[in-house]
Amino acid sequence: MRVYCAADYYHASRVAANIISAQVIMKPDCVLGLATGSTPIGTYEQLIRWYEKGDLDFSQVHSINLDEYRGLSPENDQSYRYFMNKHLFDSINIDKKNTFVPDGLEPDKEKACRDYEDIIHAHGGVDLQILGLGHNGHIGFNEPGSAFEKETHCVTLSENTRQANARFFASIDEVPTEAYTMGIKSIMQAKKIVVIVSGESKNEIVKRAFTGPITPEVPASVLQLHNDVTLVGDEAALAGFPR
Ligand code: F6R
Numbered sequence: 001m002r003v004y005c006a007a008d009y010y011h012a013s014r015v016a017a018n019i020i021s022a023q024v025i026m027k028p029d030c031v032l033g034l035a036t037g038s039t040p041i042g043t044y045e046q047l048i049r050w051y052e053k054g055d056l057d058f059s060q061v062h063s064i065n066l067d068e069y070r071g072l073s074p075e076n077d078q079s080y081r082y083f084m085n086k087h088l089f090d091s092i093n094i095d096k097k098n099t100f101v102p103d104g105l106e107p108d109k110e111k112a113c114r115d116y117e118d119i120i121h122a123h124g125g126v127d128l129q130i131l132g133l134g135h136n137g138h139i140g141f142n143e144p145g146s147a148f149e150k151e152t153h154c155v156t157l158s159e160n161t162r163q164a165n166a167r168f169f170a171s172i173d174e175v176p177t178e179a180y181t182m183g184i185k186s187i188m189q190a191k192k193i194v195v196i197v198s199g200e201s202k203n204e205i206v207k208r209a210f211t212g213p214i215t216p217e218v219p220a221s222v223l224q225l226h227n228d229v230t231l232v233g234d235e236a237a238l239a240g241f242p243r
Contacts, residue, residue, distance in 0.1 A: 001210065001223075001224070001229045001230070001231060002229075002230045003230075003231045003233075003238070003241065003243050004230065004231070004232045004233070005233060005234070005235060005238045005241075005243060006232070006233070006234050007235055008235070008236075009042055009198045009199070009234050010042060011234070012196065012197075012198055012233055012234040012237075013042030013045070013046055013196075014046055015232045016040070016043040016046075016130070016232045017043045017044075017046035017047050019128070019230060019232070020032065020043065020047060020128065020130070020194070021047070021050060021055070021056055023127060023192070024057070024058065024061060025056075027127060028057065028059075028060045028061070029060040029061065029062070030061060030062075030127040030128065031061075031063070031123045031124065031125065031126050031127050031128075032061060032062070032063045032064070032126070032127065032128055032129075032130070033063070033065075033066065033126035033130060033182075033187075033190050034064070034065050034088070035065070035066050035130050035131055035132050035140075036066075036067070036087075036132075038132075039132040039133075039196050039197065039198055040087075040130055040132060040196055041087055042198075043196060044087045044088040045087075047088065047092065048091040048092060051091070051092045051093065052091075056092070057093065058092045058093050058094040059093050059094070059095065061094055061098065062099070062100070062123055063089075063094065063098065063099045063100065064100045064119065064123065064126055064182075065081075065084060065099075065100065065101040065102070066139075066140040066141075066181060066187070067080060067141045067179055067180060067181040067182065068080045068101050068102040068104045068179065069104050069178075069179050070104055070109075070112075070176055070177075070178040070179055070180055071105070071176050071178070072104045072105075072176060073104065073105055074101075074104075078168055078169055078174075081101040081104070100116070100119050102116050102152065102181075103115065103116075103180075104180065109154040109180075112180055113151070113152040113153050114152075116152040116180065116182070117152050117186065120152075120182075120186060120189075125191065126189070126190040126191065127191050127192065128190070128191070128192045128193075128194065129187060129190035129192070129193045130194050130196065131187070131193060131194070131195045131196070131220075131223075132195075132196060133197050133202060133205060133206065133220055134220075135201060135202070135205055136160075136205070137208060137209050137218035137219050137220045137221065138161075138219050138220070139184070139220050139223075140181040140182050140183075140187060141155045141157070141161075141179045141180075141181035142155075142181060142183060142184050142187075142219045143219070144217045145216055145217065146183070146184060146219050147183075147184070147216065148185065148222050149183075149184070149185050150183030150184055150185055151182070151186045152181065152182050152183055152186055153180070153181065153183050154180055155178065155179055155180075155181055156177060156178055157175070157176065157177055157178060162175045184219060184222055188223075188225070188226055191228065192229075193223060193228065193229045193230070194230045194232060195220070195229065195230070195231050195232070196232050196233070197232070197234075197237040197238070198233060198234045198236070198237050199234070199236050199237055200236040200237070202233070202236075202237040203236065203240070203241075205218075205220075206233065206237055206238065207241060208221070209221050209223070210223070210224060210231065210241070211241075211242065
């Protein structure tokens with residue numbers, strides 16, 4: 001595993017954006033696996049800046065997002081599709097037809113998951129997967145205890161996760177109870193993985209995930225078994241982490 005420790009969030013975001021840029025330049029028709037959450041926002045801002053400067057071209061890029069709330073439409077401002085449009089897709093020259101997020105409105109759970117796996121495979125898999133890291137070690141919506149062999153599936157959100165995300169909704173009742181997520185198996189099939197972490201609150205879980213035992217209790221610990229993982233973080237998140 002490679003580790004890049006930057007002074008702060010801004011510089012960590014630049015490192016992550018540089019890795020994504022390199023991927024897009026080396027393989028213009030690559031498949032990017034993308035994440036939502038607060039951590040990658042700075043990375044996406046950098047990519048937009050470099051696109052605006054003329055340094056990056058996303059016209060042939062395809063993207064596949066990790067997860068989506070079940071029941072939210074793309075127009076709902078809490079949906080992950082809305083997030084991606086707002087924080088990246090609307091500001092670069094990616095063709096929206098080439099961007100994929102699980103279909104939150106598909107009522108048939110099995111179909112939604114099967115369709116998404118088909119999309120991943122039809123595109124030859126993910127070249128570079130971006131991940132954030134939950135405080136409990138979750139990746140995507142794969143919470144502690146998730147089986148490593150799962151592909152895209154529907155999860156019932158834990159009360160903790162719903163409470164944590166309630167700040168984005170008018171009330172806790174509006175927070176969806178289920179979500180579609182790529183499973184650990186789907187994530188592990190990406191050719192390369194970049195995990196971005198920032199802030200002191202992630203410090204403990206980074207150590208557990210990358211230096212502790214590999215266990216479904218810390219879903220991100222499975223990444224220790226992947227042969228091309230890059231961890232990008234700021235000093236606060238990586239303090240005391242072996243480099
Ligand atoms: C986002 C996702 C989540 C986040 C994680 C960290 O698509 O799947 O696993 O990456 O919850 O979120 P932040 O970056 O907000 O700390």
